Amino acid sequence: xxxxxxxxxxxxxxxxxxxxxxxxxxxxxxxxxxxxxxxxxxxxxxxxxxxxxxxxxxxxxxxxxxxxxxxxxxxxxxxxxxxxxxxxxxxxxxxxxxxxxxxxxxxxxxxxxxxxxxxxxxxxxxxxxxxxxxxxxxxxxxxxxxxxxxxxxxxxxxxxxxxxxxxxxxxxxxxxxxxxxxxxxxxxxxxxxxxxxxxxxxxxxxxxxxxxxxxxxxxxxxxxxxxxxxxxxxxxxxxxxxxxxxxxxxxxxxxxxxxxxxxxxxxxxxxxxxxxxxxxxxxxxxxxxxxxxxxxxxxxxxxxxxxxxxxxxxxxxxxxxxxxxxxxxxxxxxxxxxxxxxxxxxxxxxxxxxxxxxxxxxxxxxxxxxxxxxxxxxxxxxxxxxxxxxxxxxxxxxxxxxxxxxxxxxxxxxxxxxxxxxxxxxxxxxxxxxxxxxxxxxxxxxxxxxxxxxxxxxxxxxxxxxxxxxxxxxxxxxxxxxxxxxxxxxxxx
Amino acid sequence: xxxxxxxxxxxxxxxxxxxxxxxxxxxxxxxxxxxxxxxxxxxxxxxxxxxxxxxxxxxxxxxxxxxxxxxxxxxxxxxxxxxxxxxxxxxxxxxxxxxxxxxxxxxxxxxxxxxxxxxxxxxxxxxxxxxxxxxxxxxxxxxxxxxxxxxxxxxxxxxxxxxxxxxxxxxxxxxxxxxxxxxxxxxxxxxxxxxxxxxxxxxxxxxxxxxxxxxxxxxxxxxxxxxxxxxxxxxxxxxxxxxxxxxxxxxxxxxxxxxxxxxxxxxxxxxxxxxxxxxxxxxxxxxxxxxxxxxxxxxxxxxxxxxxxxxxxxxxxxxxxxxxxxxxxxxxxxxxxxxxxxxxxxxxxxxxxxxxxxxxxxxxxxxxxxxxxxxxxxxxxxxxxxxxxxxxxxxxxxxxxxxxxxxxxxxxxxxxxxxxxxxxxxxxxxxxxxxxxxxxxxxxxxxxxxxxxxxxxxxxxxxxxxxxxxxxxxxxxxxxxxxxxxxxxxxxx
Numbered sequence: 001x002x003x004x005x006x007x008x009x010x011x012x013x014x015x016x017x018x019x020x021x022x023x024x025x026x027x028x029x030x031x032x033x034x035x036x037x038x039x040x041x042x043x044x045x046x047x048x049x050x051x052x053x054x055x056x057x058x059x060x061x062x063x064x065x066x067x068x069x070x071x072x073x074x075x076x077x078x079x080x081x082x083x084x085x086x087x088x089x090x091x092x093x094x095x096x097x098x099x100x101x102x103x104x105x106x107x108x109x110x111x112x113x114x115x116x117x118x119x120x121x122x123x124x125x126x127x128x129x130x131x132x133x134x135x136x137x138x139x140x141x142x143x144x145x146x147x148x149x150x151x152x153x154x155x156x157x158x159x160x161x162x163x164x165x166x167x168x169x170x171x172x173x174x175x176x177x178x179x180x181x182x183x184x185x186x187x188x189x190x191x192x193x194x195x196x197x198x199x200x201x202x203x204x205x206x207x208x209x210x211x212x213x214x215x216x217x218x219x220x221x222x223x224x225x226x227x228x229x230x231x232x233x234x235x236x237x238x239x240x241x242x243x244x245x246x247x248x249x250x251x252x253x254x255x256x257x258x259x260x261x262x263x264x265x266x267x268x269x270x271x272x273x274x275x276x277x278x279x280x281x282x283x284x285x286x287x288x289x290x291x292x293x294x295x296x297x298x299x300x301x302x303x304x305x306x307x308x309x310x311x312x313x314x315x316x317x318x319x320x321x322x323x324x325x326x327x328x329x330x331x332x333x334x335x336x337x338x339x340x341x342x343x344x345x346x347x348x349x350x351x352x353x354x355x356x357x358x359x360x361x362x363x364x365x366x367x368x369x370x371x372x373x374x375x376x377x378x379x380x381x382x383x384x385x386x387x388x389x390x391x392x393x394x395x396x397x398x399x400x401x402x403x404x405x406x407x408x409x410x411x412x413x414x415x416x417x418x419x420x421x422x423x424x425x426x427x428x429x430x431x432x433x434x435x436x437x438x439x440x441x442x443x444x445x446x447x448x449x450x451x452x453x454x455x456x457x458x459x460x461x462x463x464x465x466x467x468x469x470x471x472x473x474x475x476x477x478x479x480x481x482x483x484x485x486x487x488x489x490x491x492x493x
Numbered sequence: 494x495x496x497x498x499x500x501x502x503x504x505x506x507x508x509x510x511x512x513x514x515x516x517x518x519x520x521x522x523x524x525x526x527x528x529x530x531x532x533x534x535x536x537x538x539x540x541x542x543x544x545x546x547x548x549x550x551x552x553x554x555x556x557x558x559x560x561x562x563x564x565x566x567x568x569x570x571x572x573x574x575x576x577x578x579x580x581x582x583x584x585x586x587x588x589x590x591x592x593x594x595x596x597x598x599x600x601x602x603x604x605x606x607x608x609x610x611x612x613x614x615x616x617x618x619x620x621x622x623x624x625x626x627x628x629x630x631x632x633x634x635x636x637x638x639x640x641x642x643x644x645x646x647x648x649x650x651x652x653x654x655x656x657x658x659x660x661x662x663x664x665x666x667x668x669x670x671x672x673x674x675x676x677x678x679x680x681x682x683x684x685x686x687x688x689x690x691x692x693x694x695x696x697x698x699x700x701x702x703x704x705x706x707x708x709x710x711x712x713x714x715x716x717x718x719x720x721x722x723x724x725x726x727x728x729x730x731x732x733x734x735x736x737x738x739x740x741x742x743x744x745x746x747x748x749x750x751x752x753x754x755x756x757x758x759x760x761x762x763x764x765x766x767x768x769x770x771x772x773x774x775x776x777x778x779x780x781x782x783x784x785x786x787x788x789x790x791x792x793x794x795x796x797x798x799x800x801x802x803x804x805x806x807x808x809x810x811x812x813x814x815x816x817x818x819x820x821x822x823x824x825x826x827x828x829x830x831x832x833x834x835x836x837x838x839x840x841x842x843x844x845x846x847x848x849x850x851x852x853x854x855x856x857x858x859x860x861x862x863x864x865x866x867x868x869x870x871x872x873x874x875x876x877x878x879x880x881x882x883x884x885x886x887x888x889x890x891x892x893x894x895x896x897x898x899x900x901x902x903x904x905x906x907x908x909x910x911x912x913x914x915x916x917x918x919x920x921x922x923x924x925x926x927x928x929x930x931x932x933x934x935x936x937x938x939x940x941x942x943x944x945x946x947x948x949x950x951x952x953x954x955x956x957x958x959x960x961x962x963x964x965x966x967x968x969x970x971x972x973x974x975x976x977x978x979x980x981x982x983x984x985x986x
Contacts, residue, residue: 183939186940261832264835332724335753335758341757342756
């Protein structure tokens with residue numbers, strides 16, 4: 001079976017067997033089953049455990065995979081390491097196509113684990129008889145429908161049960177299981193707008209590695225953003241080649257974070273996934289050649305992913321020259337933002353007459369607007385209150401002034417969210433102004449917690465990213481610029 | 494009146510008059526009054542507005558400050574700029590000690606504003622007849638009692654009404670009004686553990702500047718952490734001298750963020766507070782001489798402030814050598830943390846036999862613990878589940894192993910928060926282990942939103958900081974090390 005077909009089978013299996021199924025809720029085999037069942041896996045599920053009888057989640061226990069006559073696409077293992085070779089032999093005999101091995105205790109534990117690995121290589125005839133995901137991983141997740149839909153679910157094989165999720169255009173490839181476990185749960189709740197299509201924990205990548213998934217996602221049209229965490233590269237040359245190939249596909253952005261950059265981190269990777277990590281210098285050279293976006297932490301990885309995901313979903317244009325407009329209600333934040341956007345390569349251009357005139361009308365005479373693209377809206381708000389005009393019209397005018405300025409490629413708005421001030425800055429009136437332009441708009445939200453959450457949710461429904469940190473906002477605009485420049489470079493080659 | 498006495502009067506006034514008091518909830522003068530009243534200002538309050546009659550918040554309107562016979566400490570102005578000189582004359586005549594001018598429209602608007610300023614300098618005889626805070630500011634806040642106390646409140650003079658707050662050991666000096674407004678509201682809700690004592694918006698600092706507050710806070714024993722945002726220095730030499738003086742006081746840390754570092758930011762400051770900003774190079778030299786902690790954004794400013802605030806409140810010792818221990822439930826996070834702590838100057842030392850033996854007992858034979866101070870707890874958890882021992886005892890042992898290691902000065906714990914996993918990692922059992930040692934412990938929390946909030950609140954009750962970003966955790970440990978090193982340098986001079 002070629003690589004693309006086997007990944008299709010791993011991510012969209014028609015039947016699965018859980019090896020190590022259990023009635024005990026504290027056991028991984030129980031939670032894997034639960035994850036499949038409550039998330040409406042559409043195929044057949046078999047529960048395998050020679051020491052159990054009766055049923056679990058309405059599924060009868062089977063002693064062995066050999067007892068099943070029907071065809072099985074994928075076996076998911078949650079049993080102690082030493083039992084695995086024997087059961088893999090059963091799987092090969094019954095023509096199971098792939099195994100997801102979540103148990104640890106292989107190369108990462110030293111000699112004994114290496115012996116187990118060698119045994120598996122031999123049994124599988126170097127993975128030609130059955131393909132393997134893991135070991136030492138947290139399985140694969142495919143989201144077909146968001147958790148608030150009637151037909152929620154997909155294929156969920158992590159031993160951490162997922163209850164809330166949103167389908168989107170992001171695919172995750174990770175050498176840390178947590179990214180298909182705790183992190184994902186966390187991020188999905190933190191960023192209600194973050195929509196995921198696939199999450200693949202690759203573990204020790206004894207057989208299947210980052211490369212097969214990457215190749216698959218390049219061709220899968222439901223994926224626009226590919227996030228990757230690696231501790232080591234299976235084949236750096238092939239990795240670079242695949243990443244460069246992404247430039248030929250419309251709307252494919254790859255974001256990458258590397259673990260094990262320092263000696264201290266490398267010590268850690270050995271006991272984690274037995275990876276021999278590449279150092280900072282090698283990694284930097286590789287990222288440059290691959291022309292991908294680099295993140296420094298999981299947090300940045302997902303913040304960038306969300307940004308690209310929303311930009312693609314809302315059909316906004318990536319900035320090319322690096323010019324922005326800023327609207328603030330706090331002069332201090334305006335100053336910090338002016339510094340930060342400069343630090344990250346952006347200018348706030350001088351406004352042309354058309355835009356300046358729009359602003360001049362809403363500003364009081366005693367405090368005319370800046371001539372450059374930093375609008376401190378407060379005096380205009382004071383004027384609106386004095387003249388009893390609608391402050392929301394003032395905000396709309398300011399947005400129009402910036403978004404219509406031909407020199408400007410994007411807008412950052414600082415919004416103070418408070419029920420006291422809702423009459424003065426109502427997000428709803430801004431949404432359709434923003435929709436009329438192809439320029440990306442980012443919001444910085446501060447204020448009352450509930451109001452911040454309300455506004456953030458509203459914005460994310462319209463694929464408009466919001467942030468709670470000024471430096472993050474500058475960095476996230478910067479990666480858009482990096483991506484458009486690298487696309488430009490490739491297309492002019 | 495000397496500087497210290499006038500700041501005492503500004504922060505703890507016995508009587509205040511609100512100039513521009515109003516019945517209209519959209520007006521600043523209304524909100525200032527409301528802020529005073531609902532937060533139980535203990536002194537007398539007078540509502541001044543020549544165009545209003547009747548009452549507001551049960552206070553009768555007065556036409557002018559001259560109508561009041563009682564002594565008034567502070568007049569708070571929320572009226573258009575051009576009316577101010579005339580009213581200031583009234584204030585001087587009636588011996589008001591200080592004025593907080595929140596209105597804008599002075600130096601920052603150009604010639605006309607400069608004229609107004611000069612008029613005020615003349616009327617006040619160069620601020621000898623009355624002292625002035627602002628103009629163009631958001632007032633002063635003194636928190637005597639947290640908002641959940643029966644006797645909540647203090648002195649609240651911002652035109653943004655505060656409803657939730659916690660008294661603590663942090664004082665804020667800010668050239669951005671928002672830091673005594675929206676930011677403060679936001680931060681207090683975001684970090685329930687963040688306790689504030691004072692927040693001072695200095696605006697254009699026509700008279701009173703950062704220097705008087707700084708001097709006052711050095712002597713005020715309720716303050717341990719002083720956070721400062723400036724766009725320009727009133728007197729760099731004096732600023733450095735005061736900051737260095739902090740080293741002679743126990744438990745005083747100054748954290749600083751500078752706006753207007755780039756030309757773009759400097760353009761912004763002119764229209765904000767009329768400040769002529771110092772560039773990056775000058776600022777860096779000044780910070781080095783002043784030996785203070787530098788932050789790059791408001792977010793960092795408050796995250797560092799919270800860290801120091803909690804370290805002081807819980808009597809933990811600052812790290813001196815730069816050695817840490819890490820406990821993780823995710824190998825990937827362990828790797829990233831090992832890289833990040835290295836980047837920020839920390840080592841994970843080799844464990845001595847005592848600590849190693851504690852760990853060896855909880856780990857399975859097939860996966861012994863690392864010899865260096867990075868504990869990936871997962872195999873120990875699996876062993877606990879197999880042997881039916883209590884996973885919480887396993888966590889406690891891991892904490893003890895690290896905290897008892899003499900080479901280690903602090904601990905980072907990665908905690909996955911989930912109701913499913915509460916039996917395996919219960920924060921409550923760790924709290925009293927942590928209390929027994931003087932080493933700082935930071936938590937990284939991910940998982941289900943509600944559970945993360947629950948654990949974060951629990952930790953903050955014990956003055957243990959928690960984070961949602963691995964890089965932040967490394968940075969926050971780093972500033973502790975910076976502070977202890979600079980203290981050491983001063984004390985050995």
